[in-house]
Amino acid sequence: MHKQDIVNIILQQQNKSYLNITAQDFACSNIALIKYWGKKNNILNIPNNDSLSVPLGNKGAIVSIKISNQEQYYLNSQLLDINHIFFNRLKTFLDLFRIANNYYIVDIQCNIPIAAGLASSACIFAAIIKVLAKLFAWNLNHEQLSILARLGSGSACRSIHDGFVLWQAGKDKNGMDSFATNFAPLFEDLRIGLLIIDKKPKIISSTAAMELTRQTSLFYDKWQEIVNADLAQIKHAILTIDFAKLGQIAEYNSLAMHACMLTSRPTILYSQNATIALMHKVWQLRNSGLSIFFTQDAGANLKLLFLQQDVIQIKKHFPQIEIINPHNKMIIT
Ligand code: PMV
Secondary structure, three states: HHHHHHHHHHHHHOOOOOOOEEEEEEEEEEEEEEEOEEEEEOOEEEEEOOEEEEEEEEEEEOOOOOEEEEEEEEEEOOEEEOOHHHHHHHHHHHHHHHOOOEEEEEEEOOOOOOOOOOOOOHHHHHHHHHHHHHHOOOOOOOOHHHHHHHOOOHHHHHHHHOOOEEOOOOOOOOOOOOOEEEEEEEOOOOEEEEEEEEOOOOOOOHHHHHHHHHHHOHHHHHHHHHHHHHHHHHHHHOOOOOHHHHHHHHHHHHHHHHHHHHHHOOOOOOHHHHHHHHHHHHHHHHOOOOOOOEOOOOOOEEEEEEEEEHHHHHHHHHHEEEEEEOOOOOOOO
């Protein structure tokens, strides 16, 4: 099946015409504590393994869409040229939902760096789906919205939800059971710190990198085993509200994903010297008693996990940190 078939199935009972001419919504980014790395279907973004994430509060994308006879995409107030790589990604996705001779004018305001391993595509595609749902007044549940967002970017399916979010890989070959759900409420005092090392776009896209790993790393099967074990343990840590356990597993899972990438041919290394230096700093501080952990995605930047009670200490040790309260949601009506 193609993306259009999935869209048609999900929308078959829904309004086929616009109820509104313009709409706006926000979706936050999400950071995986148990990572998704590798797809079993590259067209439909169906992952090989389950993953689990936390939302990034008010860090994400506000998307406004207007129905028009023109096609224009703005990213952070810049009109995207037809040759811009993101133009094509947006167009291919939005064309799945276009009606007759109508086009979309899309304005995306993203308050995190784009394509730098901070899940910018997750929030952008999730926000687009939320806005389209408003334009058409679709009556879809969160699981269906999550599947539609997944067609734009895999991890976008997790940005439809709040709390600790679980994306089940699913068994259906067309991915109709590959969606995210809320697993449990977030720990009240959980905080996330962004350590931005490099705002530039990543050296290799996550799509290309995960496919290279899947095809060439001899450790890929082992990675799948590790994910299953880590997921079982982190679920237990969440349900027993055990932050230290959660942090240990998240950090280990991230390192295992990057270790697996390193064994790809050619190798994939997103870390820079500053990334490694910060990892050592986290380990040093942890050895001296601070409950702090990191996770890293497809980029050089690190995200720290810690509790509200340690915020003063964390700010002292990482003056450049941006601290996020994942509970602080931006609400747009
Ligand atoms: O959905 P994508 O193509 O941005 O891939 C996300 C990959 C990781 O961020 C490394 C892991 C994850 O689960 O978010």
